[in-house]
Amino acid sequence: MSHVSLKPKSGLPNPLQWLGRAALGMMAEIGRLSVFAAQMSWAGLTPRWYPAQIFRQMVAIGFYSLPVVGLSAVFIGAALALNIYTGGARYGAEQFVPNIVVLGITRELGVTITGLMLAGRVSAGIAAEIGAMRVTEQIDALKTLSANPFRYLYAPRFIAGILTLPLLVLVADIIGVMGGWAVSVYGLGFDSTTYLRNTLDFVTRNDILVGVIKAVFFGGIIALMGCYHGDKSSAGATGVGRAATFAMVGAAVLILAVNYVLSSIFVGIGL
């Protein structure tokens, strides 16, 4: 099948054939990814579990991501406040800075920034680790020792992803708002107490819930893309490097796409 010549007689690739092949390849890839996702979630939702592995991954994914999440959130909150202030000044609406900062951070920016940073830090890391295990036959060794890699390796990462991302997003929300607050108070002349009061009066439980629900999905995506690309990694340093790149890019794009879909659902149901 893969040996059918794709070159027409002119020597140039036929664009229709090329498109057809790309589309077929994409469908096959989506199929494989879906099967893998189903196997991974099944392993995550049914015993047997490996608590030590889950704990280890929660520390690796959650705890060690705190610095990068905190730094990203503080800068995005600060930049957001600055832009809203100058933009709002055109309508004399500068006083809405705290409201829009907290809305933007909780519903969109806190969670997408956390997701994107972890696509780089965690998804690529998982892919490189699993990929190295694949090419050094450690995954085969696991199976011969009667340990299922879906239960021993992938499910713990999946569970850790969906449990820790929401917590990281809560941290990102708080630090992001503080970034906006710091710029507003020290750079734009806002009164600190009034700024914080406006923030707390305006934000609703639903705003925070929206970000947290998204985070559960993003955590799953990050673990899925890392494990999937690592598992099918080909041999050699280039194979493992490509797995890490694919995992990162795939997770980032999927996160932004799913973010849009979830946002439109939440707007639709009035959450």
Next chain:
Amino acid sequence: MTQHLLQLSGVTKSFGSNHVLRGVDIDVAPGKSLVVLGGSGSGKSVILKNTLGLMTPDAGKIYFDGKDVTRDQGKARDAMRARIGMLFQSAALFDSLTIWENVAFRLLNADGMKRKDAKEHAIATMKQVRLGSDVADLTPAEISGGMQKRVGLARAIASKPDLIFFDEPTTGLDPITADAINDLIIEQTKALGAAAVSITHDMASARKIADEIAFLFDGKIIWRGPAADIDHSGNEYVDQFVNGRAEGPIQPAL
């Protein structure tokens, strides 16, 4: 006729247009040591992976202890794997675990043994392959290649298997270390009374550990006989390989 512990019959396996195995027949009696010789990339590892269910053959049958295991999954497959130990070509130690956790991996996970007991058991097994308890708490990256092979061997024998696979056990080792590994393989399989299937292109190793030798070429076993007959096999392919000549019916894999 003796009962075979392991029997492969007409096993074929292709990757796309690469027909690696074209009908492999192999059998091993309990307690016997079979060495499969073959060039690099001839499909030696693929034979072991099909047998262990890490790959599924396209055609043919695999019997373990008289039972067809060709397409076994889940519990049936695990029951078979519990009776087989494997030493991987690259040792394939888990680099996030300590040496003793590697050796005791099956005991800790599949068998649910307590950590304290498993560690004792692991250290006893390590002693059998001349590894001191001082390395028990190191990680694989902290020990040499020869020691990694010993750990891999300890892991393979820890659950007292009936059959052990050795995938190029001496490749990448200096001749002295390689010979020490050969000695350990003989000693430990004898001690367990286990059968062994070893895969190698190292003639010195093959002569030493084999009861019988099978020669894999072009996806088939083209010669098979007692180890003592390898120098007068009467087969020009085997002769070329045994004597390591570039000229002959086998084209060098360049």
